[in-house]
Amino acid sequence: MLPDKSFLLKLAQSDPSELSALEREKVAFLNRERLTRPLVMVNSSTSGTVAGAKETWEAIEQYVADRSIEIDLRESGSIGLSSEEPVISVQLPERTRVFFSRVTADKVSSVLDDLFHQVIPDQMLIGQLRREGQVPWNDVSYLDEIPFFALQQRIVMEECGIIDPFSFGEYVARSGYEAFLKIIRSYTFSEVCDLVTRSGLRGRSGGGFPAGKKWKVAFDTPSDQKYLICNAEESDPGAFMDRTLMEGNPFQLLEGISIAAYAIGSNRAYIYIRSEYKDAIRRIDNAIWQLREMGLLGDNILDSGYNLQISLRKGPGAFVCGEETALIASLEGRRGMPCSKPPYPSTAGYLGRPTVVNNVETLSNLPGIIRNGPEWFRGIGLEDCTGTKIFSISGRVRISGLVEVPMGTTFDTIVNDIIGGVNKGRELKALHVGGPLGCMVPVEMMNIPVSFENMKSRDLVLGSGGILVMDDRTCVVNTVRYFMDYVDKQSCGKCIPCREGTRRMAEILGSITRKPADEEQYSTLERFKGVMQLENMAEVMKDTSLCGLGQNAPNPVLSTLKYFRQEYEEHIFDRKCPSNTCTELRSWFIDVDMCTGCSICAKRCPVEAIIGTARHPYFIVQEKCTGCGICYDVCKFTAVYYK
Amino acid sequence: MVTETARIDEILDRFPQIKRNALIPLLQAVQDEFGYISEEAIVRIGAHLSLPTSKVYGLATFYNQFSFSPRGVYHIALCNGSSCHLGGSGELFGELIKLLEIGDGETTRDGLFSLEVQSCIGACGQSPVMAVNGTYFSGITVKELREIIKQYREDASG
Numbered sequence: 001m002l003p004d005k006s007f008l009l010k011l012a013q014s015d016p017s018e019l020s021a022l023e024r025e026k027v028a029f030l031n032r033e034r035l036t037r038p039l040v041m042v043n044s045s046t047s048g049t050v051a052g053a054k055e056t057w058e059a060i061e062q063y064v065a066d067r068s069i070e071i072d073l074r075e076s077g078s079i080g081l082s083s084e085e086p087v088i089s090v091q092l093p094e095r096t097r098v099f100f101s102r103v104t105a106d107k108v109s110s111v112l113d114d115l116f117h118q119v120i121p122d123q124m125l126i127g128q129l130r131r132e133g134q135v136p137w138n139d140v141s142y143l144d145e146i147p148f149f150a151l152q153q154r155i156v157m158e159e160c161g162i163i164d165p166f167s168f169g170e171y172v173a174r175s176g177y178e179a180f181l182k183i184i185r186s187y188t189f190s191e192v193c194d195l196v197t198r199s200g201l202r203g204r205s206g207g208g209f210p211a212g213k214k215w216k217v218a219f220d221t222p223s224d225q226k227y228l229i230c231n232a233e234e235s236d237p238g239a240f241m242d243r244t245l246m247e248g249n250p251f252q253l254l255e256g257i258s259i260a261a262y263a264i265g266s267n268r269a270y271i272y273i274r275s276e277y278k279d280a281i282r283r284i285d286n287a288i289w290q291l292r293e294m295g296l297l298g299d300n301i302l303d304s305g306y307n308l309q310i311s312l313r314k315g316p317g318a319f320v321c322g323e324e325t326a327l328i329a330s331l332e333g334r335r336g337m338p339c340s341k342p343p344y345p346s347t348a349g350y351l352g353r354p355t356v357v358n359n360v361e362t363l364s365n366l367p368g369i370i371r372n373g374p375e376w377f378r379g380i381g382l383e384d385c386t387g388t389k390i391f392s393i394s395g396r397v398r399i400s401g402l403v404e405v406p407m408g409t410t411f412d413t414i415v416n417d418i419i420g421g422v423n424k425g426r427e428l429k430a431l432h433v434g435g436p437l438g439c440m441v442p443v444e445m446m447n448i449p450v451s452f453e454n455m456k457s458r459d460l461v462l463g464s465g466g467i468l469v470m471d472d473r474t475c476v477v478n479t480v481r482y483f484m485d486y487v488d489k490q491s492c493g494k495c496i497p498c499r500e501g502t503r504r505m506a507e508i509l510g511s512i513t514r515k516p517a518d519e520e521q522y523s524t525l526e527r528f529k530g531v532m533q534l535e536n537m538a539e540v541m542k543d544t545s546l547c548g549l550g551q552n553a554p555n556p557v558l559s560t561l562k563y564f565r566q567e568y569e570e571h572i573f574d575r576k577c578p579s580n581t582c583t584e585l586r587s588w589f590i591d592v593d594m595c596t597g598c599s600i601c602a603k604r605c606p607v608e609a610i611i612g613t614a615r616h617p618y619f620i621v622q623e624k625c626t627g628c629g630i631c632y633d634v635c636k637f638t639a640v641y642y643k
Numbered sequence: 644m645v646t647e648t649a650r651i652d653e654i655l656d657r658f659p660q661i662k663r664n665a666l667i668p669l670l671q672a673v674q675d676e677f678g679y680i681s682e683e684a685i686v687r688i689g690a691h692l693s694l695p696t697s698k699v700y701g702l703a704t705f706y707n708q709f710s711f712s713p714r715g716v717y718h719i720a721l722c723n724g725s726s727c728h729l730g731g732s733g734e735l736f737g738e739l740i741k742l743l744e745i746g747d748g749e750t751t752r753d754g755l756f757s758l759e760v761q762s763c764i765g766a767c768g769q770s771p772v773m774a775v776n777g778t779y780f781s782g783i784t785v786k787e788l789r790e791i792i793k794q795y796r797e798d799a800s801g
Contacts, residue, residue, distance in 0.1 A: 047768060482733075
């Protein structure tokens with residue numbers, strides 16, 4: 001059900017002080033400051049669903065039906081604690097909202113039992129949300145006091161996980177659409193470009209190109225039609241900030257798209273989204289429908305004479321389509337292969353018309369910039385790199401999730417202070433920043449303030465902001481091989497340096513992480529030569545590849561060769577993986593005390609490397625063993641071990 | 644029983660515009676409807692858009708979303724994102740190959756299982772993650788994986 005249209009539009013355009021008391025009352029209900037019945041919100045975004053949010057949802061429905069309690073059960077996005085899902089939040093009338101983590105279906109009744117008796121269960125508690133005019137719970141820390149949130153500065157993600165992504169009313173009550181209505185009423189196209197240029201906003205997808213400048217080029221190019229494309233093809237493994245933004249606050253993105261489209265004078269905008277993002281698609285579809293009903297999309301928006309259509313296009317899945325020219329090719333119904341630039345898409349892009357491609361995080365920044373002014377945005381972050389950046393952190397960490405910090409924050413703060421470092425008893429080894437085209441940051445360099453320039457000057461890249469945390473049990477070479485395999489598969493095949501280079505690099509890395517097939521006398525030297533070839537090849541690929549994929553593909557290799565050369569040498573000369581991650585380099589042994597002599601391992605060994613007599617301990621001949629690990633799998637007495 | 648041809652025609656009718664940029668949405672509609680793209684579908688789409696069949700096939704093979712063999716009763720999607728890789732998805736993949744005797748993008752002969760390795764399912768906090776027909780399994784080990792597959796086999800036979 002849609003709330004009163006004229007009221008919402010009035011709300012979006014007027015100062016809160018101009019509203020009557022009755023209207024302010026209405027707003028309080030809309031943004032859930034005031035409630036008539038308890039509100040329960042379940043994070044139903046992807047990370048929540050995987051952890052079992054659906055079952056939690058059903059358990060809550062069952063719980064209230066059994067006791068005939070009337071509640072308001074809603075879906076929400078993620079607050080960024082991906083490893084603590086399913087996260088639910090409960091708000092009783094007059095009280096503040098409390099967040100709980102890991103509430104699986106079986107724990108629903110214990111949490112709700114306590115809460116409905118006005119008791120806070122001490123387990124699973126995250127904290128309470130600070131809102132004025134609500135009675136706080138005693139002895140419950142506020143969310144902004146917990147290290148995870150306290151050190152973050154959430155601008156783009158402010159409402160993620162807190163508001164209902166299906167409710168336009170709630171978005172407006174939290175000052176949504178104020179920015180868009182302001183610009184279509186009182187700004188010209190180029191004024192918006194200038195305003196964003198002054199804010200210093202730079203593209204968040206890796207390149208760091210100033211957004212306002214890009215728009216200006218597209219705006220200044222004469223054409224009968226211009227296009228704005230929102231790049232939501234987030235296929236970096238380990239990056240989920242765009243998905244979370246779309247799932248948590250779709251209206252913010254759509255407002256951002258509307259602002260950007262207006263700035264370049266375009267009437268047509270596309271969202272190119274990964275087809276796997278089913279939850280995000282559902283929410284954006286719903287949001288677009290609501291905006292059409294409200295008259296905020298379509299022809300002659302609120303009698304301003306400005307028309308805008310936004311349509312959703314599902315990307316059929318290709319990593320290279322994150323590159324803007326490849327994305328445009330894909331939208332046109334061709335294979336997603338990049339073209340050489342110039343001409344840049346901002347002068348000749350989709351169907352040959354000026355096209356601006358911006359990513360989700362960049363566009364989601366816009367409503368805040370317009371609302372609070374460019375000077376406010378300049379005040380956040382660094383002089384040459386303004387605003388905040390969202391990092392998605394995964395790997396061997398205590399908490400994985402999304403962290404939004406001002407530019408200039410060090411990796412040390414992000415990983416050690418906010419996330420709480422690696423698991424207990426482990427040591428931090430490195431950070432892999434920026435996905436498959438990113439680079440490895442060693443522990444010694446974790447104190448650099450994050451910005452596009454600071455990374456570039458040290459031969460590192462920021463990429464889209466995925467951070468993979470590696471502890472001492474992970475192998476650097478193996479991880480690089482994994483990324484290279486991925487890039488090799490995803491290379492579109494148009495230009496030779498990338499197509500052949502990634503394949504050869506993957507082969508060389510593969511040979512390093514595997515046992516050599518024969519022990520010819522020069523084989524070690526050959527393998528070492530591979531490393532030197534890696535460096536030469538990386539140079540060629542960087543200089544001659546057509547698009548960013550090929551140019552950045554050697555990044556993981558180069559950064560690890562620079563900072564973790566020792567580990568490569570151990571793999572090559574000692575044929576040992578220091579962290580025992582490369583399965584084929586493991587040395588297998590049979591524990592004499594555990595082995596019962598059942599002979600199953602000897603029978604199953606494909607290379608006849610296990611010898612012995614029945615009912616006596618068996619023995620693995622290291623020279624013959626290929627390290628396949630079948631003996632380990634078949635042994636019923638766990639007598640086989642590796643080191 | 645509606646024939647496959649009729650169902651393809653019904654999809655083609657939804658896209659009256661004969662434009663190149665309708666090609667991907669068309670293929671996606673077919674993929675959603677049948678779970679794969681058959682030879683017949685490719686030929687008919689080509690005829691509908693006045694494009695050579697080779698072009699349609701060339702485009703479809705470029706993208707990860709499209710598959711050309713029918714899916715199994717149980718479609719297994721294994722995440723091989725970076726976090727899942729650190730969490731041991733490689734070992735799970737090896738185990739699945741051994742258990743099901745199929746590779747990425749293939750279907751078992753009995754049509755029971757099909758396997759797909761995805762680049763990132765998006766639940767990096769719960770690695771490694773696998774989904775069977777949309778039911779998620781997170782943080783699984785090789786042993787648990789064997790149990791899961793065994794359970795599905797039993798479900799199918801019983």
